[in-house]
Amino acid sequence: AFPGLGGVPGGASMVLYAAALTGTAAFLGVSMNAPLSALTLLIGFTGQGTSAWLPMTVAVGTAVLTRRAWTRVFGVKR
Secondary structure (H helix, E strand, O other), X not given: OOOOOOOOOXXXXXXXXXXXXXXXXXXXXXXXXXXXXHHHHHHHHHOOOHHHHHHHHHHHHHHHHHHHHHHHHHOOOO
């Protein structure tokens, strides 16, 4: 869906790398409770181009909104 989120050239490893990078961004955004910092760190450390920002931002935003909804529905305290 997002071919700009690349990794190692060639083969299925590129797809796995893109999925792992997007999942890592979402996990860091929720676990650190700092989504913008997580995105900035991950993009900086991995050297991704601007085409990778959209899928990573969507993943982090979805994860943060899901966590907030879960907290409201089930009353989990931080």
